[in-house]
Amino acid sequence: MKNNIEIINNDNLNESIYKKVLENGLEVYICVKKGFTKKIGMFGTKYGSINNDFVDSSTGERINVPDGVAHFLEHKLFEQEGANALDLFSKEGISSNAYTSFDQTVYYFETIDKFKIGLEMLIKLVKTPYFTEENVQKEQGIIGQEISMYDDDPNFNVYFNTLRAMYIKHPIRIDIAGTIDSISKIDKEILYKCYNTFYNSNNMFIVIVGDVDVENTIDIINENIKLYENVNNKDKVIKFGVDEPKNILQKRIEKDMGLYMPQVSIGYKLEPAQKNDRIKIEIIADIVSDMYFSKSSNFFEIEYNKGAANDTIDFSYEGNKDFAHIIISTTSINVNEIEKDIFEYIEKIKSEEIDTELFENTKRRKIGENMVASENLNSSYRRIIDSILNENTIYYDIEVLSNIRIEDIKDFLKTLELSKSVISIVK
Amino acid sequence: MEKIYKVNDSKFKSIYLSYNFTFETNKEDIPKNVITSLILSKGSKKYKTSKEIEKYLSSLYGTNFDINMEKIGDLYNIEFRLECVNKKFLPNNEDVFKNAINFLSEIIYNPKIENNEFDKIIFEREKSFIIDKINKKKDEKLRYAVLKTEEILCEKEPFGIYIYGDIKDAENVKISDIYDAYQNIINNSNISIIVSGNLSGYEDIDQYLKEIFINRFNNDNEIDKTLINKSVKRKFCVEDVKEIKEKIQTNQAVITIGLRVEDLEQNDFYALNVYNSILGGTPSSKLFQNVREKESLAYTTKSRYYRFKGIFIIYAGIEESNYERAKKVILDQISDMENGNISELELNSSKQSLVNDLLEWNDSKISLAKLAYTNAINNEKITIDELITNMKAVEIEDVVRVAKKVKLQLIYMLGGEDNEK
Numbered sequence: 001m002k003n004n005i006e007i008i009n010n011d012n013l014n015e016s017i018y019k020k021v022l023e024n025g026l027e028v029y030i031c032v033k034k035g036f037t038k039k040i041g042m043f044g045t046k047y048g049s050i051n052n053d054f055v056d057s058s059t060g061e062r063i064n065v066p067d068g069v070a071h072f073l074e075h076k077l078f079e080q081e082g083a084n085a086l087d088l089f090s091k092e093g094i095s096s097n098a099y100t101s102f103d104q105t106v107y108y109f110e111t112i113d114k115f116k117i118g119l120e121m122l123i124k125l126v127k128t129p130y131f132t133e134e135n136v137q138k139e140q141g142i143i144g145q146e147i148s149m150y151d152d153d154p155n156f157n158v159y160f161n162t163l164r165a166m167y168i169k170h171p172i173r174i175d176i177a178g179t180i181d182s183i184s185k186i187d188k189e190i191l192y193k194c195y196n197t198f199y200n201s202n203n204m205f206i207v208i209v210g211d212v213d214v215e216n217t218i219d220i221i222n223e224n225i226k227l228y229e230n231v232n233n234k235d236k237v238i239k240f241g242v243d244e245p246k247n248i249l250q251k252r253i254e255k256d257m258g259l260y261m262p263q264v265s266i267g268y269k270l271e272p273a274q275k276n277d278r279i280k281i282e283i284i285a286d287i288v289s290d291m292y293f294s295k296s297s298n299f300f301e302i303e304y305n306k307g308a309a310n311d312t313i314d315f316s317y318e319g320n321k322d323f324a325h326i327i328i329s330t331t332s333i334n335v336n337e338i339e340k341d342i343f344e345y346i347e348k349i350k351s352e353e354i355d356t357e358l359f360e361n362t363k364r365r366k367i368g369e370n371m372v373a374s375e376n377l378n379s380s381y382r383r384i385i386d387s388i389l390n391e392n393t394i395y396y397d398i399e400v401l402s403n404i405r406i407e408d409i410k411d412f413l414k415t416l417e418l419s420k421s422v423i424s425i426v427k
Numbered sequence: 428m429e430k431i432y433k434v435n436d437s438k439f440k441s442i443y444l445s446y447n448f449t450f451e452t453n454k455e456d457i458p459k460n461v462i463t464s465l466i467l468s469k470g471s472k473k474y475k476t477s478k479e480i481e482k483y484l485s486s487l488y489g490t491n492f493d494i495n496m497e498k499i500g501d502l503y504n505i506e507f508r509l510e511c512v513n514k515k516f517l518p519n520n521e522d523v524f525k526n527a528i529n530f531l532s533e534i535i536y537n538p539k540i541e542n543n544e545f546d547k548i549i550f551e552r553e554k555s556f557i558i559d560k561i562n563k564k565k566d567e568k569l570r571y572a573v574l575k576t577e578e579i580l581c582e583k584e585p586f587g588i589y590i591y592g593d594i595k596d597a598e599n600v601k602i603s604d605i606y607d608a609y610q611n612i613i614n615n616s617n618i619s620i621i622v623s624g625n626l627s628g629y630e631d632i633d634q635y636l637k638e639i640f641i642n643r644f645n646n647d648n649e650i651d652k653t654l655i656n657k658s659v660k661r662k663f664c665v666e667d668v669k670e671i672k673e674k675i676q677t678n679q680a681v682i683t684i685g686l687r688v689e690d691l692e693q694n695d696f697y698a699l700n701v702y703n704s705i706l707g708g709t710p711s712s713k714l715f716q717n718v719r720e721k722e723s724l725a726y727t728t729k730s731r732y733y734r735f736k737g738i739f740i741i742y743a744g745i746e747e748s749n750y751e752r753a754k755k756v757i758l759d760q761i762s763d764m765e766n767g768n769i770s771e772l773e774l775n776s777s778k779q780s781l782v783n784d785l786l787e788w789n790d791s792k793i794s795l796a797k798l799a800y801t802n803a804i805n806n807e808k809i810t811i812d813e814l815i816t817n818m819k820a821v822e823i824e825d826v827v828r829v830a831k832k833v834k835l836q837l838i839y840m841l842g843g844e845d846n847e848k
Contacts, residue, residue: 034438037789038787084716090709090710090711090780091772092779093775093776093779095780145745146726148679151678152568152679153567258675260563260565260566261563261566296485301478333559364489367489368488371488372440372441375438375439
């Protein structure tokens with residue numbers, strides 16, 4: 001294939017990923033899914049809620065910005081001169097949206113038959129900021145309601161309080177949208193500073209998923225990016241991290257929200273893992289979740305039968321290069337009992353022999369799940385974005401599954417230290 | 428009447444099977460039926476416990492099994508669902524689908540019953556599970572506001588009852604009710620089986636299903652189709668608009684508006700969908716543009732059309748002090764619809780968005796199965812292409828015609844007491 005396009009095939013999932021880095025540093029990934037009707041285009045920056053301490057590219061000075069700027073920027077980029085981009089997409093019959101997480105902000109559209117127009121509009125949207133005093137003020141009202149909505153959401157509260165209990169300095173403890181108070185400090189100048197620093201082609205990526213023509217797509221991207229090279233300095237973005245201590249901040253946070261069914265979340269702070277190791281741990285955690293906490297586990301059966309557990313007990317790993325943790329969460333009428341049982345159980349399984357049959361059966365389940373997930377375009381782009389942000393090998397998740405051994409499960413369980421665990425309860 | 432419906436597409440790797448029991452119901456029966464189906468899903472004579480079930484499914488390469496309850500207008504549907512990988516894609520071409528079908532037959536038709544009674548311990552546990560489910564519906568405010576609106580709007584109809592039933596009725600369910608409910612579900616429902624996904628190697632699966640479920644679905648239970656949609660013909664619309672405020676401790680208040688279509692006709696379906704899309708279905712919609720973008724009153728604002736019931740519910744998360752303003756802005760949008768204040772651009776982009784949603788169904792074996800189910804209960808054979816053609820044919824005057832039949836019934840507000848803090 002011309003243009004120095006790198007091809008990564010996966011025969012199992014019946015898809016291919018094409019990768020090309022443009023001259024200005026923009027990374028482009030195209031995942032071809034034959035036979036699918038829908039096409040998704042995503043344009044993202046490696047910038048999220050945790051990047052609030054960095055060097056302002058326009059002045060070269062290190063600055064700190066109020067909480068919630070990345071998310072505010074996400075909202076405001078949809079504002080174009082005289083129009084709202086969501087509306088412009090919608091008028092073409094294209095659906096679009098965006099999300100901000102800890103370490104990324106991604107804008108996307110979904111279409112059936114207007115891929116070219118959608119892609120052109122997406123590039124224009126991200127590349128043409130239009131911030132005014134007035135439109136910034138208007139957005140404070142809308143985001144204020146978004147924050148209030150999350151404040152009333154028990155899931156959100158129990159999750160963030162777990163992070164706040166675990167982390168001492170790391171900005172992961174901050175609400176992604178900020179607070180009503182912090183967003184009142186955001187103005188047009190701050191938005192431009194952050195935009196100019198982070199929305200720079202060499203800090204960004206485009207991901208396409210669907211049944212598209214690869215070379216044609218790269219041509220459209222190339223042509224359109226050139227139209228808007230207003231901000232493109234080749235300097236690498238300088239973001240400052242924090243030196244997060246290994247210990248936790250506080251053991252327990254409880255919040256009263258007048259719930260009928262309380263929610264409990266237990267966090268174990270872990271050492272961050274790098275690149276492919278992180279993917280491996282994520283899959284090990286997933287296997288542990290299935291073996292020890294799913295409905296096929298003895299533990300769930302006991303907790304359910306005595307009325308302590310209800311729908312599910314979730315056990316999942318979350319992490320990037322500078323934070324990592326496990327969160328175990330569930331709802332229960334008797335949160336104190338289930339909390340006590342989970343802690344005892346974790347200590348017990350750390351020293352117990354592992355049931356080989358259960359382990360092998362769980363691996364079979366994972367093979368089937370990967371197959372079903374590949375029918376959904378979302379699993380393809382998640383894999384790609386994950387590899388962009390964490391520099392792991394694409395499809396390492398599929399490859400590593402068959403290599404996971406019982407010893408890996410044992411080693412992983414030992415990393416769950418009682419002294420680094422926290423409890424968050426919302427009732 | 429046909430009982431088995433197949434949708435085959437080679438782009439998938441897996442197969443989805445949905446086994447539906449659709450029947451008429453009433454307030455007292457809903458929790459009985461729900462608890463009965465939960466008990467079935469938790470164990471049979473062969474797979475004694477939930478854990479045994481899950482272990483067996485893991486060995487079938489992670490075959491998924493669950494049950495789902497849904498109100499189809501005033502009818503009730505209990506769905507047993509399976510999802511598994513086609514043998515073509517598995518090591519040694521292991522045929523997990525046929526095993527999964529046998530498993531399902533075991534779950535539905537061979538439950539743990541002794542002397543006409545289900546297991547008492549399992550019954551008690553599932554009953555308390557459902558009581559908790561009903562009690563916790565208040566925990567999610569936005570969803571609760573919408574549920575409350577459905578309930579008030581359809582006060583005297585089965586649709587107005589919460590999907591798991593009313594708390595008092597759930598508390599009153601006795602173990603002896605379960606055996607009767609079970610017999611009623613399996614013998615007096617309309618049964619439809621939908622299989623969708625990659626059916627390569629399973630072209631004759633209907634034969635196999637007939638062998639496994641022989642005599643199980645050769646009953647002739649037809650459902651009363653007047654209970655889907657057409658019930659609204661019976662002039663349920665009220666003249667006086669109700670305005671109700673419910674106090675609850677929250678940061679954000681939720682305003683909802685309930686509307687009902689008078690004299691609903693089968694072929695209003697397309698125009699009503701376009702109506703919903705223009706009013707509050709997309710970011711170009713009147714609600715999004717006015718309530719959110721212009722007035723900055725809300726982050727979430729949408730309208731939802733309940734096709735099997737002929738009602739609309741509008742909702743928005745607002746600050747309590749903005750209630751009057753939000754109410755006025757929303758009501759203005761409804762009037763604009765009725766007065767034909769709709770542009771060609773609004774019409775076309777809404778139609779386009781609906782058409783895209785329909786086209787997207789092709790990518791999901793579950794959406795394709797849902798279409799097959801809807802066809803089954805409506806006794807129709809509408810294809811996605813036909814749906815699209817009809818949707819595209821809707822003009823502004825069609826939207827205005829149905830808009831005049833959309834009657835304001837209820838204005839409701841939940842919460843907002845924490846605001847002063």
